[in-house]
Amino acid sequence: MLSNPLRLLLPILVAGMTACSEIGPEITPVDDYNTVPSDTLQRVFIEEFSGVRCVNCPAGSAELAQLEALYPDQLVIMSIHAGFFSSPYPENRFDFRTGEGNALLNLLKQPLGYPSAVINRRLFEGEADLQLSRTQWAGFIAAELKRRAAYNLEIETTYLTANRQLRVDVRASRLDPIGASPMDLRMSVFLTESDIRDVQLTPAGKQVDYAHQHVLRKALTPYDGVPVGEALIGQSSVVRSFSLGMPEDWSPGECEIVAVLHRSGEEWTVLQANARKLVQ
Amino acid sequence: MSDLFKKEGAVKKKRLGFLCCLLWMGIAPVFSQEIIPGQLSGNLQSNAKFFLRDSLIGAANTPQYDHQLYGAEAWLNLNYRVQSFDAGLRFDIFHQSNLLNPSDSYSAEGIGNWFVRKSIDKLDVHAGYIYDQIGSGIIFRAYEERAQLIDNALVGLKLNYAIHPDWQIRAFTGRQKQQFDRYRAVIRGLALDGFLSGGTGRSAWSSAPGMGMVARTLDDLSMNNLVATLNTYRSEDAFVPRYNAYAFTAFNTLTIGNITWYAEGAYKSREALIDPYAQTVTGADTVVGERYVNQRGSVLYTTLSYSRNRLGLTLEAKRTEGFSFRTRPQEQLNRGMIHFLPPMSRVNTYRLTSRYNAATQELGEWAFQGDMRLRPGNKWRININASHITRLNRELLYGELYAEIQYKANRRTTISGGIQRQQYNQEVYETKPGVGYVRTLTPFAEVLVKGKERGSWRAEAQYMHTGFDKSVDARQDYGNWMFALAEWNVTSAWTLSVSDMYNVAPGRNSPRDGSGNTRALHFPRADIFYRIHTNTFSLSYVKQVEGVVCTGGICRLEPAFSGVKFTINSSF
Secondary structure, X not given: OOOHHHHHHHHHHHHHHHOOOOOOOOOOOHHHOOOOOOOOOOOEEEEXXXXXXXXXXXXXXXXXXXXXXXXXXXXXXXXXXXXXXXXXXXXXXXXXXXXXXXXXXXXXXXXXXXXEEEEOOOOOOXXXXXXXXXXXXXXXXXXXXXXXXXXXXXXXXXXXOOOOEEEEEEEEEEOOOOOOOOOOOEEEEEEEEOOEEEEEEEOOEEEEEEEXXXXXXXXXXXXXXXXXXXXXXXXXXXXXXXXXXXXOOOOHHHEEEEEEEEOOOOOOOEEEEEEEEOOO | OHHHHHHHHHHXXXXXXXXXXXXXXXXXXXXXXXXXXXXXXXXXXXXXXXXXXEOOOOEOOOHHXXXXXXXXXXXXXXXXXXXXXXXXXXXXXXXXXXXXXXXXXXXXXXXXXXXXXXXXXXXXXXXXXXXEXXXXXXXXXXXXXXXXXXXXXXXXXXXXXXXXXXXXXXXXXXXXXXXXXXXXXXXXXXXXXXXXXXXXXXXXXXXXXXXXXXXXXXXXXXXXXXXXXXXXXXXXXXXXXXXXXEEEEEEEEEEEOOEEEEEEEEEEEEEEEEEEEEEEEEOOEEEEEEEEEEEEEEEEEEEEEEEEOOEEEEEEEEEEEOOOOEOOOOOOOOOOEOOOOOOOOOOOOOOOOOOOOOOOOOOEEEEEEXXXXXXXXXXXXXXXXXXXXXXXXXXXXXXXXXXXXXXXXXXXEEEEEEEEEEEEEHHHHOOOOOOOEEEEEEEEEEEEEEOOOOOEEEEEEEEEEEOXXXXXXXXXXXXXXXXXXXXXXXXXXXXXXXXXXXXXXXXXXOOEOOOOOEOOOEEXXXXXXXXXXXXXXXEEEEEEOOEEEEEOOEEEEXXXXXXEEEEEEEEO
């Protein structure tokens, strides 16, 4: 039925498509070592989008906790409750939604599904969105940690227990003294709180004492930051100060100040981030 | 950055130049030597949406409702044919569109599809965007489904060679389309399709056998990302991923007399894929959620049909295990799919009977379906359908019983009615823990009356009764629904339609007022259609409840919609 040359063609083509075993990549599971050693000042800013009605978000938070343990002091995590699954249940103690969180979601675009995270607000090669699904986080975090830090961020906090007044000083420094800072450079400062016990939907149902971590409570700057690019012209560093009266139901011992240095306008890429506990 | 844009611009100009050359190659014979008339055809599909915020039904908190207020999509398709040469071009527009991501806004425009095709003796050469499938699509289907903005065209080259009048071999290589870009993984495939026949009279038979294979090579970026993720796994979960994944299929359609039997078996080699229900131990906790697993896959699919005079019978069965085949393992939902798993539940058309759909479970399911169509007389038509879908461990996912009877009272009046019973595992299909099954009973009726001279009237009524969930003292999901529709085909050109879907007995997930009480809401809709020649215009006011929208076996959760839609469809 088949002409002679073609009688041979099919098996050759099939063999050609499947031939040869491949050399696979090297895998080093996490239990082969404790942590990834840090030889850089570069930290990675992770904006995790979550919600108390998001059944898969606890798995996302667990993944971030694992990555935090893997890269100690190198990840700056902020969990933003905004979007489709974030409206609280009647039995929730807190409404974790914030105006700044909603604004950040609009800025960084809605994810296709939750949990989702934006890593250093970078549009990675081959990706169509800033929002990344959970299985992509570890890879892009590892890639971002390989970048050379161009800036440093130092945070000083002063908290007065008596009147619950908080003062935050953030110093942004250029690590390359002759390098020029982009004019669109901005600084954003946020306050997050961890270990908040409240209702969360999980695969086993509603968990009333779920420990919410790194929850965005308040932005100390506008959600899109304050300009610092111009101030860094001819200067190696710039300091910005902020103050806040802490509401009664926030626990200072669990609060953290998150500072981020990022671009603005067409792209919002984060160049450096840092976090510091309110009470050391 | 600007250099990059310049380079991209230069590349685009080159592509356009290349396209023009190819089109000229096709058109050139018209102007040189002798006049050979070509044939130009095409079509336009365009939608415009005006969003009206309604936070009560959940039509809110997206850019379109908050500040954009408008969104549009359009596809203009042009095809040119002369002798054995074909060329096509499609211009796509997405402006503040919510098709790509129902919660977000997407704006882009450009060439969404182009191709040139030339037959040279027995060889058919196709370059550009390729839409094709092998068998029923289980290992490869490049297709377009605009309702969910699925456009899985392969950008590359396809060769088709007729090795015999009834036998042809196809080979292709390409990369999958990603909106106006391309994924990086390379996909190649090979297929052999044939036709055999024999016998005469009642013993006549025919067979259409085929086989195919598809291979995908992961790009370095995707592999690096995958490896970095696997490096965070414990050794019991980690594995060495493979760059190459292979899928094979063999299929045959056998027809003997009134019986047609289709059977297909497919196998996919071991590769990294996401298990959304994986249990991962992290310290003292066990987390249930997405994790990469290294799994091989298989699908067995068969359908047996019998058709004679007034009786039509179809039986289908499918077993799926670990058969997620994507351009890269990071892709989820309806993105990056190389293949298509045929759905195994009835494609319902009535508003309430189509509210709950069974999305194909790639990682494992058993699915059975039976369908019987009877015409006991010239006036009666009966359709009975049953489907039963379970996990591989036999846990029920979806069950449906459907019966419809149609009676043609006279030349002008047709009455139909029926009932549908569904069991829908909402916990699995919509990832809503603790909600269990939604059980529905939905009677429906339709009357169509044709006018004496022109025009017609059509009316529909449906009622969905849902089960009661004692654990929350409320009806399941949104509770009970009523739906009524009246449609008037004024002339062959004009059609008017009004309908309302009313949440007559709200359930546990129905919208609530400020005091936490569920609210019984109306979801009205009004449409005007105007048809002239090959142009159709429609204007609709729509309030639509959130739900899972499925196309074939692919489903996604669609938020509620509130607003006005305007569409123009045209062909030439």
